[in-house]
Amino acid sequence: MSPTEILTTLFSEFPYALYGSILVGIACAFLGVHIVAKRVVFLGAVLTQVSVLGLTLTFLPFIAIPHTLGALGATLATVVIISRLLTGKKIPRDAVLGVVFVTSVTARLLILQKTARVEVAEIENLLRGDILFVTPEIFYLMLTGFVIAAVAHLLFYKEFTFVSFDPDTAAAQGYRAGTWEMVFYLIAGMVISLATHMVGDLFVFGFLVIPPVTALLLTRNVRAIVLIAVSIGVVAPVIGLYLAFLLDVPASPAIVGVASAGLAGAWLWSTAAPRRA
Amino acid sequence: MSPTLIHLDRVTLGYGQKVILRDITVTIRQGEYFGLVGPNGAGKTTLLKAMLGILKPSGGTRTATHPEGRPLRFGYVPQRDSIDSVLPYTSSAVVMMGRFRQMGLFRLPGRADTAATLRALAHVGVEDLGAKVFRDLSGGQKQRVLIARALASDPDILILDEPTNGMDLTSRTAMLELIDGLHRRERLTIIMVSHLLDDVANHVEQIAIVEKDFFRVGDVREILTPAHLSALYGMPVKVDSLHGHYVVTVGGAHESN
Numbered sequence: 001m002s003p004t005e006i007l008t009t010l011f012s013e014f015p016y017a018l019y020g021s022i023l024v025g026i027a028c029a030f031l032g033v034h035i036v037a038k039r040v041v042f043l044g045a046v047l048t049q050v051s052v053l054g055l056t057l058t059f060l061p062f063i064a065i066p067h068t069l070g071a072l073g074a075t076l077a078t079v080v081i082i083s084r085l086l087t088g089k090k091i092p093r094d095a096v097l098g099v100v101f102v103t104s105v106t107a108r109l110l111i112l113q114k115t116a117r118v119e120v121a122e123i124e125n126l127l128r129g130d131i132l133f134v135t136p137e138i139f140y141l142m143l144t145g146f147v148i149a150a151v152a153h154l155l156f157y158k159e160f161t162f163v164s165f166d167p168d169t170a171a172a173q174g175y176r177a178g179t180w181e182m183v184f185y186l187i188a189g190m191v192i193s194l195a196t197h198m199v200g201d202l203f204v205f206g207f208l209v210i211p212p213v214t215a216l217l218l219t220r221n222v223r224a225i226v227l228i229a230v231s232i233g234v235v236a237p238v239i240g241l242y243l244a245f246l247l248d249v250p251a252s253p254a255i256v257g258v259a260s261a262g263l264a265g266a267w268l269w270s271t272a273a274p275r276r277a
Numbered sequence: 278m279s280p281t282l283i284h285l286d287r288v289t290l291g292y293g294q295k296v297i298l299r300d301i302t303v304t305i306r307q308g309e310y311f312g313l314v315g316p317n318g319a320g321k322t323t324l325l326k327a328m329l330g331i332l333k334p335s336g337g338t339r340t341a342t343h344p345e346g347r348p349l350r351f352g353y354v355p356q357r358d359s360i361d362s363v364l365p366y367t368s369s370a371v372v373m374m375g376r377f378r379q380m381g382l383f384r385l386p387g388r389a390d391t392a393a394t395l396r397a398l399a400h401v402g403v404e405d406l407g408a409k410v411f412r413d414l415s416g417g418q419k420q421r422v423l424i425a426r427a428l429a430s431d432p433d434i435l436i437l438d439e440p441t442n443g444m445d446l447t448s449r450t451a452m453l454e455l456i457d458g459l460h461r462r463e464r465l466t467i468i469m470v471s472h473l474l475d476d477v478a479n480h481v482e483q484i485a486i487v488e489k490d491f492f493r494v495g496d497v498r499e500i501l502t503p504a505h506l507s508a509l510y511g512m513p514v515k516v517d518s519l520h521g522h523y524v525v526t527v528g529g530a531h532e533s534n
Contacts, residue, residue: 169354
């Protein structure tokens with residue numbers, strides 16, 4: 001296929017794959033900047049697995065709810081439970097996240113083993129998200145989730161920034177630091193849950209981490225970091241999908257691979273010219 | 278007598294079931310320069326959090342009201358090492374955070390907030406650091422920026438947690454002079470917390486000594502006695518005066534300076 005044919009096919013046959021990938025790329029890259037800043041990168045990996053577990057639960061015969069609702073419900077419930085533990089000092093953050101991660105994966109494996117309603121391979125496909133077959137329904141649901149997250153960050157920019165940067169002083173000035181942390185994690189949980197259902201855990205976790213880290217290597221301006229990360233969220237899915245068609249490889253790894261290549265380039269650039277970075 | 282800003286009445290403080298301090302009564306009055314001193318882990322930060330209202334007492338009462346009847350505005354300066362930002366915020370952006378509470382919800386910083394930020398930076402002598410990345414600054418510079426952030430909030434009380442910790446003699450002296458100046462020139466109410474007795478004793482007017490099962494509060498001259506300090510450190514302590522400065526000798530050696 002020629003490049004023109006590939007692009008034409010993408011736009012005409014798989015428009016929601018293209019728009020959906022870009023949407024998730026932007027949403028995850030934007031949220032990822034804050035998650036990396038809070039040093040809770042592993043939270044992204046954990047919530048994608050919790051979301052996948054929520055999806056799996058909906059295959060149990062006695063839980064007759066839509067897949068998306070299952071994923072969303074499990075993720076938000078987990079966020080409510082762990083947000084207090086994440087801000088506490090009794091148990092280290094990474095230990096809390098590690099426990100939730102391993103519990104989610106274990107529970108999913110056990111449930112899949114006992115699920116007889118459909119083929120396990122088919123479930124796995126749905127659980128991991130299939131970029132090429134993104135439906136308009138899930139796309140618009142994700143778009144709604146992203147708009148809610150973006151508006152919340154616009155309205156509560158000051159609160160999120162202050163509480164993330166210096167929670168003690170924010171509390172001394174009268175902010176309910178724990179509540180604001182919870183609001184942030186709920187928004188992150190919602191976006192991660194919807195995105196995981198739509199494009200799979202690899203894509204989501206990859207874009208929560210790789211674009212923000214790339215941007216941190218390239219600039220020392222907070223606004224520019226957000227702008228660069230979001231730009232990677234737009235560009236990498238387009239190039240990745242194009243390469244997936246061209247080389248006949250799976251879309252999700254191709255897209256994350258493009259983002260990783262960008263990260264490697266940024267690292268080389270920053271190493272070669274540390275004063276510019 | 279100046280009006281009371283904060284009053285803790287027989288409070289018990291701790292976390293969960295663990296009691297850190299018991300039966301503490303302390304009053305902070307408007308215009309006072311108050312020192313909170315004690316060894317590391319004695320409960321200074323716990324008491325500070327209770328004064329700020331972050332930690333609710335499990336017993337006793339806390340009142341904190343401005344004489345005009347409104348809630349107090351606290352300008353809190355945390356230990357600078359407690360801030361370890363991944364994102365490269367500029368010093369101006371950090372100081373601007375001090376304005377956030379006054380802006381309220383949904384409002385973005387305006388010209389008045391920018392002007393207040395610049396004024397606060399100039400107030401502590403670091404107006405040239407506004408565009409610099411906060412995490413790249415030296416310890417002393419960071420401390421000044423954090424004080425500027427506290428001042429930008431137009432506080433009723435400035436609260437400093439270990440402001441001279443880890444500083445060399447020059448930076449430490451300059452920092453204490455800066456804090457003294459804020460108190461003397463503007464009659465700003467200040468609470469300074471330190472484990473360094475010399476820092477507190479030679480600058481504040483009122484002092485509280487905090488240690489497990491030991492709490493004394495009052496005028497510096499009344500509290501800084503060999504009997505009190507010997508009880509605090511659990512060994513003989515001498516208190517002398519040299520050129521108008523207190524010199525504390527613990528166990529035969531001069532207390533760390």
